Amino acid sequence: MWQETKHGLYKQFIFEDFKQAFDFMTQVAEVAERLNHHPRWENEWNVVQIWLSTHEEKMSITDKDKLLADEIDKITTNIAPQDDLDKTNSQSRYYKLKIYADGGSRGNPGPSASGYVIFDDNNKIIVDQGLYLGITTNNQAEYTALKLAMGECLKLGAKEVDVYMDSLLVINQMKGIFKVRNRDLWPIHDAIKQLTQNFKKVTFQHVPRELNKLADAAVNRAIDEELANSS
Secondary structure: OOEEEOOEEEEEEEOOOHHHHHHHHHHHHHHHHHHOOOOEEEEEOOEEEEEEOEHHHOOEOOHHHHHHHHHHHHHHHHHOOOOOOHHHHOOOOOOEEEEEEEEEEOOOOEEEEEEEEEEOOOOOEEEEEEEEEEEEOHHHHHHHHHHHHHHHHHHOOOOEEEEEEOOHHHHHHHHOOOOOOOHHHHHHHHHHHHHHOOOOEEEEEEOOHHHOHHHHHHHHHHHHHHHHHHO
């Protein structure tokens, strides 16, 4: 179901794999060209997120967006996306997971990476992951870490997630205490908010940096490996 957000009509599509997601995007691109109305979208493996708004109407939602949304929905009936995430959760391996996430940029902006560690309810490490992002900012790297970790928890079938980060900005923005004033962060913030709706419960808690050392180590490991390989 399409949702009206401050950034336009929004919908997330889940597919079986990247190939199916790419086939979907290819067909959407053809429809967008035909209608001369183009979406803003984001793809990560089997997930496609789409925002529809009309530039000439100051990014508001118009009939053009609703028409394109209808055409996109017609495409999904042929590709059969897994839009019902309960299918994933029905094969749940873990009921509750804990995320420790961090991001870092050497230069801000500069070489950056996201890192996250996921624990089960018995404090056993399930995932320890660092990902080099290229040149970006601290805030982008921190938000990306949270998004990646939430997506991983979804794949693992978790129903409850506790998030711990040493970024007071990210935590308070996710709680709605701080406004997201940086426009570059709007899409990823919205994407994470949508991800949270796929769980029964998600909590966000700020922790001191010394309690987030594993995620920080994953960040630095990813940056160090990339810089070493490129030197």
